[in-house]
Amino acid sequence: MARGSGEVDDDLLLKVSPPRVPRDLVSRARLLSAETPIRDLRAILVQAPAGFGKTSLLAQWRLEHLSHGAVVGWVSAQPQDEPQRLAQSLALAIRRAAGRSTFGHTLLEAVGPGGLEGITMWLAELAQSALDVVLIVDEAERLPAASREALAYLMRNAPTNLRVIVAARPDVHLDIDDLLAYGQCVAIGSSSLRFRLDETMQLMRSRLGARVDNDTAARLHELTEGWPLGLQLALTLIARGVDARADVADMGVLSAELHEHFVKRLLAHLDPGDSEFLVRISILDHLHPELCGAVTEFADADERxxxxxxxxxxxxxxxxxxxxxxxxxxxxxxxxxxSALTPAQQSQAHARAAEWLAEHRLLEYAARHALTAGQNQKAYELAERSLYESIMRHGRQGAVLDWLAELPAAELDRRPRLLLAAAWTLAVSERHEEAERLVARILAQPEVDDKLSCECALILAGAAVFADDPDRFAALHDPWADAAPPHDPMLLQVIANRKAYRALLEGEPALARLREQQAPRGDFSRGVGYTQRWGEFIVGLSYIWEGQVQLADSLLRPAVASADAELGRRNSFSCMLAALQAAAAWECDRPRDAATVLADRLDILERSGLPESLLLAYRTMARMAAAEGAEHRALELLEALDAVGAVRRLPRLRIASLTEQVRMHAGRYRSQSCRELCERIDALCRDDALSQGRLWRRNVDVLREVALSYAAIAAKDWRLALEPLKRADAMARVLKQGRLRIELLGLHAFALDQCGEDSHGRLREAVDLADTFGLRRVFADAHPDLGNWVSRVAADGLQRASLVARPAAPAAKVEEVQEVRTASAYGMVLTPKEREVLELLARNLSNKEIGRAMQVGETTVKWHVKNLFAKLDAGTRKQAVLRARILGLIKTEG
Known part of the structure; x- marks a missing residue:
C-alpha cells in the first residue's frame, strides 16, 4: 500500500523491478518481438507450464522494446494483488520506466480508487501521456480472480499507445477469447517455446564452443525434445565434465540425472492420485482420455x-x-x-490397453500391448493385420523389424502378409539379401497369383536399388511396368515411383518428374502416405541430378520437415530425404543449414540408406569440412565412405569416394597422391566380380574420367587434362547431370587458360549456368584456383561477383568475418559493443535509453560514444551516424 507523498512500499518496488537477461541467453529469431505474427499486435499472451522460459522471453522482449525507444513497464504478479494493488503496481511500473515522478500520483495515494475504477484511471492517464508504452505482466496465474478480470478489462480497453504482454500458466483463463478469435491478441504456447534443432545447436555452441559437435547437439535435442528447462539442466551437467561428446554419448549417466530432476520437480509435488494416474498411463505411447480411462479405470481420467x-x-x-x-x-x-507394480497389475493394464486400441483399429499398438500381457496368439493376429499397412502406408520399418525378432519362424510362415511386410522392410535396407530369401519362401507357397508375383518382383527390384545394381532393377521392373494388376492403389503408386526412377537412370530427370505427376493418387490415410513420399524423394533427386538446386531446396525443405514430424527424425527415409536437402543447401552456400539437417543421421544412412543418399551425405560433409579448413576431417569422412562401401558391397560408392579424394588432393597439386588413388580406382574397375551392366558401368565410367582429369590437373599437365574432361563432359551430357557439366565446363576453361588459349567464352557460359541454377559452390568446390580465378574475372565485370562463392569461412565465423571485412575496408574495426551503440544512436536514443537497452551504465555508454566519435572523425551524434551510413557500417534507412 502507498505511504503517501511519493513513497511506496518496498514490496511494490520489487514487483516492478524487471529481471536481468542472462548474458548467454540465445536470442531466437522467430521469437523476436519484431517478427510476425506478433509484430503489429497490441496484446500477446504467453502460456506454458513451468520450465518453458516464459520469464526469459519476456525479459528479452523488454530489451528489444527499450532499444526502439519504448517505455517498458514490468509487473511481477503476486497472490495479494487485489485490483487496487494491481492498479498501484501498474502506476509505479510506468513511473519508474518513463522517469516521470508524478505519473499515477492519485493511484499511489494511501487510499486510492478500488475495483476497475483504478484500472480505468490508469488507462486514461496513460492515453494522455503521449508515451509509447509496453506493459509486461509476468506470472499472471498468481493473480486473484478479480484481478485477472481487471487485467482482461485492461487488455480490451488498451489505448493505441499501449501494448500488453502477459505470461501465465496454461491453466489460467483470462476471458479474452474474443480478442484471440478476432486476431487482436495472439497466444504463444509451449510448442512455440520449445527449442528447435538449429536453436539447440546455437545454444550449445554459445555455451560449450568447440567442445560439442552437431551430432552431440542433435542427440541432446532428441533426449530433451527441446524442453528449455531440460536443455538448461543438461548443459549444466555437461559443463561439469571434461568431454562433452562423451557425456552426451553416455546417455545413461545424463538421462539418470535428468530423470532424478524430473522426479524431484514433478512427482514429489503431485497428489498421490495424480502420481498413480501418470504411472499407469506411462505404458502408452500416445494418450487419449478414453484410453487413459480404460487403462487406469479412473472415472475422472478425462478431467485429470x-x-x-x-x-x-x-x-x-x-x-x-x-x-x-x-x-x-x-x-x-x-x-x-x-515396473514396480505386481505382475498381475502390469498384465491387466496392458490387456486393457490392447482391448481399447484394437476396438479403435490401432492394431499395431494393440498387438504390442497384447504381447506384453502374454496374449501371444492375439498379438500375432493383430500384428498380421497391421504391419503390412504399417510399412506400406507409414514406412514404419522399425516396428516390422522388432516383430521379426519376436515372431517364431513357424508363425511367420503361417502368416503371408507378415512375410510380405518383412520382405518389403528388408529390401529397403542393407539387408536386401535376406529380403530375397523371404521372397523365395513366399513364391514357394501355393496359390501365387499375378498380384503376388508382381509384388514380389517389386520387392526384389527395390532390393536391387539398395544393392546399387540398377541393371538388375531394370530387368525386374520392366516386365511389370505396364502389366501390373490395376486394383491396388498402393502397388500402382509404387510402380509409378519405379517408372520415374527408371527414367532417371536413363538420364531423363524431366521425364522422371512427369511420371510422378501422372501417378495415381489413392487414399493413403494419414499424412501424404509413405509411397507418395517416395515420389517426393525421386523428384528431389531428379532436381539434384540435373543441378536445379534451388528447386530441389524448395521442394525438400517442407518434405523433410513433414517426414521428421510423422516418421521421426532418425527414420531411415527421413534421413535419406535429409541427405538430398543437405546437398541442395550446401550448393546454395548455406553450410549451417546443411550441417543442421544432417546432424546425427549419418549412422542411419550407413546402415540403411539408399546408396545415392549415402554418397550425397558423405560428400556434402566432406566438402563442408574442407571449406572450413579441416582437410584432415574431410579425408577421414571420404575414407569412411570407402569403408562403408566395402562393408555393404557397394563398389560404386568406393569409386566415388576415391574420385572425391582425387579432387581434394588436386586442389593442392599433390600429383603422386592423385596417381595412387587413380590406380586404386582402376583396380576396382577391373574386378571381374563387379556388375558389367550398362547402367551401372556408365555411372562408374564418368567418375573414372573425372578422376583422370583431376589427376592431370594435379600434375599441372593442362593439355593432358583436356581429353578426359571432354570424355567426362560427353558422358555427363548423355546422363543430363547438369551440375557436373558446369563443373567440367569451368575446369575446361581453366585448363585452356593455363595453356594460354582463349577460354572466356566457356567461362562465361559456366558462370551464367551456375547463376541460373543457383550453384554458388560449384567452382570453389571443384578447385580453389578455379574458384579464385572465376571470382577475379567476375569482379572485373564478366559476371556479378556476389553470385560466385569463395571458399567458405567456418560456419561459426561467417558473421564475424563479414563484419571485419566491412570495417577493415574503411581502415577501422568497431568492437561489437561499439556497433551496438552505433545502431542505437541511429534510432535517436539518449545515452540513458541506450544504457537501459544494453544493461550497462550511462558512463560506459559515454565512453563508447567517445570512441565512436574518434574512429568516425565526428563531432556530434548526428555526424557519427551520417558517416557510418556513408561508410556502410550501418544500414541506410529507406
Missing part, C-alpha cells in the same frame, strides 16, 4: 489428463484432436515406477 497437461511439463507435445504424448524423460521415470 486435461488438468495435468496444463499444470505440468510432463506432456511434450499434442497431436491431432484429443491425443497427447508424454515427454520422453518423464515417461522413462514413470515406466520404472510402473
Amino acid at each position: 489428463l486435461a488438468r495435468l497437461s496444463r499444470e505440468t511439463p510432463v506432456f511434450a507435445a499434442s497431436e491431432r484432436g484429443d491425443w497427447l504424448r508424454m515427454h520422453t524423460l518423464a515417461r522413462d521415470v514413470l515406466r520404472k515406477l510402473f
Whole structure:
C-alpha cells in the first residue's frame, strides 16, 4: 500500500523491478518481438507450464522494446494483488520506466480508487501521456480472480499507445477469447517455446564452443525434445565434465540425472492420485482420455489428463484432436515406477490397453500391448493385420523389424502378409539379401497369383536399388511396368515411383518428374502416405541430378520437415530425404543449414540408406569440412565412405569416394597422391566380380574420367587434362547431370587458360549456368584456383561477383568475418559493443535509453560514444551516424 507523498512500499518496488537477461541467453529469431505474427499486435499472451522460459522471453522482449525507444513497464504478479494493488503496481511500473515522478500520483495515494475504477484511471492517464508504452505482466496465474478480470478489462480497453504482454500458466483463463478469435491478441504456447534443432545447436555452441559437435547437439535435442528447462539442466551437467561428446554419448549417466530432476520437480509435488494416474498411463505411447480411462479405470481420467497437461511439463507435445504424448524423460521415470507394480497389475493394464486400441483399429499398438500381457496368439493376429499397412502406408520399418525378432519362424510362415511386410522392410535396407530369401519362401507357397508375383518382383527390384545394381532393377521392373494388376492403389503408386526412377537412370530427370505427376493418387490415410513420399524423394533427386538446386531446396525443405514430424527424425527415409536437402543447401552456400539437417543421421544412412543418399551425405560433409579448413576431417569422412562401401558391397560408392579424394588432393597439386588413388580406382574397375551392366558401368565410367582429369590437373599437365574432361563432359551430357557439366565446363576453361588459349567464352557460359541454377559452390568446390580465378574475372565485370562463392569461412565465423571485412575496408574495426551503440544512436536514443537497452551504465555508454566519435572523425551524434551510413557500417534507412 502507498505511504503517501511519493513513497511506496518496498514490496511494490520489487514487483516492478524487471529481471536481468542472462548474458548467454540465445536470442531466437522467430521469437523476436519484431517478427510476425506478433509484430503489429497490441496484446500477446504467453502460456506454458513451468520450465518453458516464459520469464526469459519476456525479459528479452523488454530489451528489444527499450532499444526502439519504448517505455517498458514490468509487473511481477503476486497472490495479494487485489485490483487496487494491481492498479498501484501498474502506476509505479510506468513511473519508474518513463522517469516521470508524478505519473499515477492519485493511484499511489494511501487510499486510492478500488475495483476497475483504478484500472480505468490508469488507462486514461496513460492515453494522455503521449508515451509509447509496453506493459509486461509476468506470472499472471498468481493473480486473484478479480484481478485477472481487471487485467482482461485492461487488455480490451488498451489505448493505441499501449501494448500488453502477459505470461501465465496454461491453466489460467483470462476471458479474452474474443480478442484471440478476432486476431487482436495472439497466444504463444509451449510448442512455440520449445527449442528447435538449429536453436539447440546455437545454444550449445554459445555455451560449450568447440567442445560439442552437431551430432552431440542433435542427440541432446532428441533426449530433451527441446524442453528449455531440460536443455538448461543438461548443459549444466555437461559443463561439469571434461568431454562433452562423451557425456552426451553416455546417455545413461545424463538421462539418470535428468530423470532424478524430473522426479524431484514433478512427482514429489503431485497428489498421490495424480502420481498413480501418470504411472499407469506411462505404458502408452500416445494418450487419449478414453484410453487413459480404460487403462487406469479412473472415472475422472478425462478431467485429470486435461488438468495435468496444463499444470505440468510432463506432456511434450499434442497431436491431432484429443491425443497427447508424454515427454520422453518423464515417461522413462514413470515406466520404472510402473515396473514396480505386481505382475498381475502390469498384465491387466496392458490387456486393457490392447482391448481399447484394437476396438479403435490401432492394431499395431494393440498387438504390442497384447504381447506384453502374454496374449501371444492375439498379438500375432493383430500384428498380421497391421504391419503390412504399417510399412506400406507409414514406412514404419522399425516396428516390422522388432516383430521379426519376436515372431517364431513357424508363425511367420503361417502368416503371408507378415512375410510380405518383412520382405518389403528388408529390401529397403542393407539387408536386401535376406529380403530375397523371404521372397523365395513366399513364391514357394501355393496359390501365387499375378498380384503376388508382381509384388514380389517389386520387392526384389527395390532390393536391387539398395544393392546399387540398377541393371538388375531394370530387368525386374520392366516386365511389370505396364502389366501390373490395376486394383491396388498402393502397388500402382509404387510402380509409378519405379517408372520415374527408371527414367532417371536413363538420364531423363524431366521425364522422371512427369511420371510422378501422372501417378495415381489413392487414399493413403494419414499424412501424404509413405509411397507418395517416395515420389517426393525421386523428384528431389531428379532436381539434384540435373543441378536445379534451388528447386530441389524448395521442394525438400517442407518434405523433410513433414517426414521428421510423422516418421521421426532418425527414420531411415527421413534421413535419406535429409541427405538430398543437405546437398541442395550446401550448393546454395548455406553450410549451417546443411550441417543442421544432417546432424546425427549419418549412422542411419550407413546402415540403411539408399546408396545415392549415402554418397550425397558423405560428400556434402566432406566438402563442408574442407571449406572450413579441416582437410584432415574431410579425408577421414571420404575414407569412411570407402569403408562403408566395402562393408555393404557397394563398389560404386568406393569409386566415388576415391574420385572425391582425387579432387581434394588436386586442389593442392599433390600429383603422386592423385596417381595412387587413380590406380586404386582402376583396380576396382577391373574386378571381374563387379556388375558389367550398362547402367551401372556408365555411372562408374564418368567418375573414372573425372578422376583422370583431376589427376592431370594435379600434375599441372593442362593439355593432358583436356581429353578426359571432354570424355567426362560427353558422358555427363548423355546422363543430363547438369551440375557436373558446369563443373567440367569451368575446369575446361581453366585448363585452356593455363595453356594460354582463349577460354572466356566457356567461362562465361559456366558462370551464367551456375547463376541460373543457383550453384554458388560449384567452382570453389571443384578447385580453389578455379574458384579464385572465376571470382577475379567476375569482379572485373564478366559476371556479378556476389553470385560466385569463395571458399567458405567456418560456419561459426561467417558473421564475424563479414563484419571485419566491412570495417577493415574503411581502415577501422568497431568492437561489437561499439556497433551496438552505433545502431542505437541511429534510432535517436539518449545515452540513458541506450544504457537501459544494453544493461550497462550511462558512463560506459559515454565512453563508447567517445570512441565512436574518434574512429568516425565526428563531432556530434548526428555526424557519427551520417558517416557510418556513408561508410556502410550501418544500414541506410529507406
